[in-house]
Amino acid sequence: MGITPSPSTDLDAVVVGAGFSGLYMLKQLTDQGFSVRVFEAGDGVGGAWHWNRYPGARTDSDSMIYAFSEWFDPDLIGQWRWRERYSTQAEIEHYFNWVTEKLDLRQHIDFNTRLASAVFDESGGRWVLTTESGTTTTARFFIPAVGALSEPNIPSLDGLDEFTGMWCHSARFPREGIDFNGKRVVVVGNGATGVQIVPEVARRAASVTHLIRSPYHIVPGRNHVLTNTDIDGGKRDIVDILRYARETFGSFPYDFKGTALETDPETRQAVLEKAWARGGFGFLFVFADVLASTDANETVMQFLREKIKSLVKDPETAATVTPTDPWLTKRPPLDHGYYASLNRENVSVINIKDHPIDRITETSIHLDGGQEIEVDVIVFATGFESYTGALNAIDIRGRDGVALRERWRDRPRNYLGLMSARFPNMFTLYCGAYNPAPFTNGPSLIEQQAEWIRKWIVFLSAEGYETIEPSEAAEEEFFSTHAAIANSTLIPRTASWWTRDTPGHRGESRLVMSWTGGFPAYRRLCDESTPEVNGTSLLQLCR
Numbered sequence: 001m002g003i004t005p006s007p008s009t010d011l012d013a014v015v016v017g018a019g020f021s022g023l024y025m026l027k028q029l030t031d032q033g034f035s036v037r038v039f040e041a042g043d044g045v046g047g048a049w050h051w052n053r054y055p056g057a058r059t060d061s062d063s064m065i066y067a068f069s070e071w072f073d074p075d076l077i078g079q080w081r082w083r084e085r086y087s088t089q090a091e092i093e094h095y096f097n098w099v100t101e102k103l104d105l106r107q108h109i110d111f112n113t114r115l116a117s118a119v120f121d122e123s124g125g126r127w128v129l130t131t132e133s134g135t136t137t138t139a140r141f142f143i144p145a146v147g148a149l150s151e152p153n154i155p156s157l158d159g160l161d162e163f164t165g166m167w168c169h170s171a172r173f174p175r176e177g178i179d180f181n182g183k184r185v186v187v188v189g190n191g192a193t194g195v196q197i198v199p200e201v202a203r204r205a206a207s208v209t210h211l212i213r214s215p216y217h218i219v220p221g222r223n224h225v226l227t228n229t230d231i232d233g234g235k236r237d238i239v240d241i242l243r244y245a246r247e248t249f250g251s252f253p254y255d256f257k258g259t260a261l262e263t264d265p266e267t268r269q270a271v272l273e274k275a276w277a278r279g280g281f282g283f284l285f286v287f288a289d290v291l292a293s294t295d296a297n298e299t300v301m302q303f304l305r306e307k308i309k310s311l312v313k314d315p316e317t318a319a320t321v322t323p324t325d326p327w328l329t330k331r332p333p334l335d336h337g338y339y340a341s342l343n344r345e346n347v348s349v350i351n352i353k354d355h356p357i358d359r360i361t362e363t364s365i366h367l368d369g370g371q372e373i374e375v376d377v378i379v380f381a382t383g384f385e386s387y388t389g390a391l392n393a394i395d396i397r398g399r400d401g402v403a404l405r406e407r408w409r410d411r412p413r414n415y416l417g418l419m420s421a422r423f424p425n426m427f428t429l430y431c432g433a434y435n436p437a438p439f440t441n442g443p444s445l446i447e448q449q450a451e452w453i454r455k456w457i458v459f460l461s462a463e464g465y466e467t468i469e470p471s472e473a474a475e476e477e478f479f480s481t482h483a484a485i486a487n488s489t490l491i492p493r494t495a496s497w498w499t500r501d502t503p504g505h506r507g508e509s510r511l512v513m514s515w516t517g518g519f520p521a522y523r524r525l526c527d528e529s530t531p532e533v534n535g536t537s538l539l540q541l542c543r
């Protein structure tokens with residue numbers, strides 16, 4: 001347990017969250033001599049990997065790159081031995097604890113500490129941070145590192161209170177687990193989470209009914225235990241792999257192989273087959289034009305439809321799980337036995353789009369239209385209040401008492417996804433809208449953003465500046481750049497956690513909440529506004 005700061009503590013920085021982003025920021029700032037505390041609502045490190053304990057939880061990036069890089073600590077990299085191509089929740093939580101112990105970071109973290117409010121005090125140029133237990137801390141810099149996907153979306157359903165079985169949201173799965181043996185289980189949602197849960201639970205439950213609305217595009221994971229050769233090669237090459245990955249569209253060690261429309265059908269099929277056989281996110285980055293052109297997109301959709309038909313034996317079930325949204329307009333889950341599980345006697349899938357859950361009774365789920373499903377356990381894999389949920393859960397107030405919730409009521413406003421006008425010295429690390437998170441390897445983006453923040457904090461402190469914030473004009477310019485790119489893709493056509501129906505942005509012109517121009521283009525924008533380039537003219541600095 002960390003040391004609880006006294007009520008009068010004044011710090012250089014408070015970071016909220018002890019996942020990848022919080023720990024990276026903590027280490028970089030303490031290494032530079034800043035006083036920092038991390039407030040973490042949970043009782044352990046890991047962020048998403050602390051909370052998401054559902055059966056089957058594992059990474060979708062290859063484990064070797066889903067870790068801190070040489071930027072974080074050149075001595076640590078390569079010391080950890082990953083067991084599998086995609087690490088399980090338990091393994092990655094173990095890794096987080098290992099890193100925290102090795103670098104003695106725990107002393108800086110207050111666990112079981114949920115931030116209730118963050119108010120900027122203009123007279124003192126300090127953030128006043130009050131936890132739910134009433135402890136107050138002041139800090140020059142306030143760094144929410146709360147994740148874009150951390151506030152669970154739990155559908156509000158009539159009768160859920162009366163349900164006598166067990167229910168939970170996947171991100172609040174009980175630590176002691178759930179005994180699924182012989183139970184009738186309903187899993188709601190078929191994003192990456194639901195698709196991981198179903199095959200695991202199907203092995204034990206009497207029955208699993210999967211309730212879905214819009215089928216996801218699911219790509220084979222092809223997980224395997226890493227051999228000594230994999231591990232030795234990975235350790236030897238990891239810095240080169242990461243350097244290469246930072247230059248690719250998704251910061252993964254895969255890059256486009258041309259465009260679908262300029263590739264002849266035979267070669268295209270061969271390229272897709274090869275990527276399919278390798279498994280993993282390489283399949284996402286095969287052709288560069290699939291989000292720009294419906295014809296290009298359709299080539300991959302055709303391929304997927306054929307694959308589903310070959311994997312799911314019952315034609316009706318295959319049709320139910322065949323996506324209709326354009327390929328890659330949602331973040332594809334990796335398949336670790338999902339399609340195969342649909343061939344089991346004890347698994348069924350129902351599309352509830354036209355017949356949503358009407359109400360829950362003591363023992364069953366009623367769908368609109370009359371169907372009743374008897375159930376013992378309900379798992380809601382229904383995703384998150386993306387981007388704004390965790391930030392809005394904190395009462396954040398900037399200059400003149402303006403509330404972030406209010407300022408962002410119609411849509412989030414920020415610069416590079418990192419800073420907001422009227423919220424000086426607040427850096428939204430990896431949790432700000434319009435960052436490229438869905439298309440990137442999480443740790444790569446986190447480290448790039450945290451380096452940008454670190455540079456600014458060092459600069460401001462060395463040069464005697466009190467505050468930094470973007471102008472509203474800078475925010476609008478960034479948003480226009482983002483929106484122009486996003487709206488030139490097929491992404492606004494699909495409702496997902498990275499789009500939003502807002503007034504003025506509905507249906508085919510949904511607001512896109514994530515940067516879609518690729519990691520290198522995003523990084524270039526950030527690099528153009530560092531202190532050493534022309535950041536001092538792009539951002540507003542006050543002494």
Ligand code: NAP
Binds near residue numbers: 155211214384497
């Ligand atoms: P998600 O992709 O947002 O999926 C939520 C699912 O719940 C969707 O199928 C959605 O249907 C459904 N849903 C939401 N509200 C519903 C309601 N009221 N009634 C019925 N269905 C409802 O969430 P997620 O699966 O947790 O994944 C989110 C992201 O987390 C992923 O894209 C990924 O970035 C990350 N993640 C990664 C991994 C990994 O492999 N490392 C694992 C899990 C999550 P609609 O689509 O129709 O709205």
